[in-house]
Amino acid sequence: xxxxxxxxxxxGYLSGGVMYSYYIPRLLTDGDVREQGADHNPxxxxxxxxxxxxxxxxxxxLDVLKATLPVYAAATYGGLTGMPLALAALAPVLxxxxxxxxxxxxxxxxxxAFGALLGLWPVTHAVLLLAAIVLILLPLVHxxxxxxxTSLGVFAVLTLNMAVHEAHLVAIxxxxxxxxxxxxxxxxxxxxxxxxxxERRRAA
Numbered sequence: 001x002x003x004x005x006x007x008x009x010x011x012g013y014l015s016g017g018v019m020y021s022y023y024i025p026r027l028l029t030d031g032d033v034r035e036q037g038a039d040h041n042p043x044x045x046x047x048x049x050x051x052x053x054x055x056x057x058x059x060x061x062l063d064v065l066k067a068t069l070p071v072y073a074a075a076t077y078g079g080l081t082g083m084p085l086a087l088a089a090l091a092p093v094l095x096x097x098x099x100x101x102x103x104x105x106x107x108x109x110x111x112x113a114f115g116a117l118l119g120l121w122p123v124t125h126a127v128l129l130l131a132a133i134v135l136i137l138l139p140l141v142h143x144x145x146x147x148x149x150t151s152l153g154v155f156a157v158l159t160l161n162m163a164v165h166e167a168h169l170v171a172i173x174x175x176x177x178x179x180x181x182x183x184x185x186x187x188x189x190x191x192x193x194x195x196x197x198x199e200r201r202r203a204a
Contacts (some may be wrong), residue, residue: 016095071119
């Protein structure tokens with residue numbers, strides 16, 4: 001791997017690790033967004049709860065852009081391809097999920113995942129595929145964590161046949177990173193589903 005690739009990967013991780021959804025509400029209210037939800041997540045949803053829709057939307061956009069810009073730069077100006085480009089695309093997502101500034105306790109990385117795929121636009125339009133999968137599954141899978149895990153799993157399978165090799169590598173990486181951040185919630189949701197089915201079975 002070249003020094004240029006390492007530089008773009010490092011810059012991507014550092015960009016992803018800037019937790020706007022934590023620092024902006026902290027600056028405005030001196031409050032901690034991690035205390036706003038049961039998930040203790042320093043993400044845009046909790047920024048929305050603490051500061052309202054304007055700040056929440058701003059934080060979400062910044063979470064997207066902090067992944068989009070370094071990935072786009074790596075693909076367009078860095079000339080990265082193949083595995084180096086895939087690693088550069090995953091770096092900001094990893095930075096958001098495990099930021100060194102918050103002792104590696106970051107957010108769910110959904111916005112940054114879409115941002116990373118959006119940054120690959122000059123190479124592949126895979127972000128449209130993931131968005132379509134989420135929209136199709138949205139009426140069928142009501143739990144947030146299960147929706148993301150299922151969508152990313154389907155996304156990883158469908159990218160197998162894509163001509164752009166980086167798309168599948170990034171899909172696998174996103175499934176690992178984002179899936180890992182949602183795994184506990186998904187397990188809880190599955191247990192709730194099983195419990196409700198058992199209650200219906202007994203009632204019948």
